[in-house]
Amino acid sequence: MVEMDSWGVSETEWRKGPWTPEEDKLLAQYVTQNGEGRWSSVARCAGLNRNAKSCRLRWVNYLRPGLKRGHITPQEEGIIIELHALWGNKWSTIARYLPGRTDNEIKNYWRTHFKKRRKASEKQDRRKILLREEKNQVEAISNERVLFEEKEKHDADSIMELENEMLPTMYEDFVSCPDTVPIDSYLWGGLWNQQLNNCSKMAIQNQSNTANSCEPDAINMYSNSGGYIY
DNA sequence: AACCCAATCAACCGCATGGTA
DNA sequence: ATACCATGCGGTTGATTGGGT
Numbered sequence A: 001m002v003e004m005d006s007w008g009v010s011e012t013e014w015r016k017g018p019w020t021p022e023e024d025k026l027l028a029q030y031v032t033q034n035g036e037g038r039w040s041s042v043a044r045c046a047g048l049n050r051n052a053k054s055c056r057l058r059w060v061n062y063l064r065p066g067l068k069r070g071h072i073t074p075q076e077e078g079i080i081i082e083l084h085a086l087w088g089n090k091w092s093t094i095a096r097y098l099p100g101r102t103d104n105e106i107k108n109y110w111r112t113h114f115k116k117r118r119k120a121s122e123k124q125d126r127r128k129i130l131l132r133e134e135k136n137q138v139e140a141i142s143n144e145r146v147l148f149e150e151k152e153k154h155d156a157d158s159i160m161e162l163e164n165e166m167l168p169t170m171y172e173d174f175v176s177c178p179d180t181v182p183i184d185s186y187l188w189g190g191l192w193n194q195q196l197n198n199c200s201k202m203a204i205q206n207q208s209n210t211a212n213s214c215e216p217d218a219i220n221m222y223s224n225s226g227g228y229i230y
Numbered sequence B: 001a002a003c004c005c006a007a008t009c010a011a012c013c014g015c016a017t018g019g020t021a
Numbered sequence C: 001a002t003a004c005c006a007t008g009c010g011g012t013t014g015a016t017t018g019g020g021t
Helices: A021-034 A039-045 A052-063 A074-087 A091-095 A103-176 A190-209 A216-224
Strands: none
Touching (some): A021 A039, A052 A103, A074 A091
């Protein structure tokens, strides 16, 4: 089955892809002799195996006399920017104000340069976001650190208070009856050990004074451990 | 020298619109 | 009124090219 395109011709048999110099010559000759328009007949009569759309596009964008070649000038770029701001993607309208330039050319130019700028701006945006995130992270870490230090200080104060309150009592309990006090209760670190160290001297002194007032093993355990209770 | 990637350009495709039979 | 054809337009794609690694 041969499908018909919007130009009323069968699509499947037409040549596609880049135009050869021979095809260009045939098309240019035909259009020069017969004028623009009636592209269906151009396609049929010029001896080209191309559809009407393809012929028109090739003529309009490449073969038509008066087309400018080369880069878009800064002046032209200015006009494009201005007119695009005015009309948006109306490429053929914009092209009317740039003699020798085709809508396709302007469209490609805009897409290339606009895309480049958009990419650059996206890159800049991403960089800004990263910097902001980095800053937030630093702030968060800093805040966490401040909170942690405050908490540590608070905990240390609490422990100090607690120890100051409890140690004398605990030590008394320990000295008077070490078996009833769980050994874990004494795993409190340096302050407790320091306190206990001071007290132990008194205890040893007491022990020598009142020989059987407390169990000697606990004190020995402390003394043998180099000041720490395990 | 070989490969990769981005930029560029030419051409295609689908849709909209206008003319006319 | 409407169906069909011709044309134009904008978006997209694919090939080529040039620069960087």
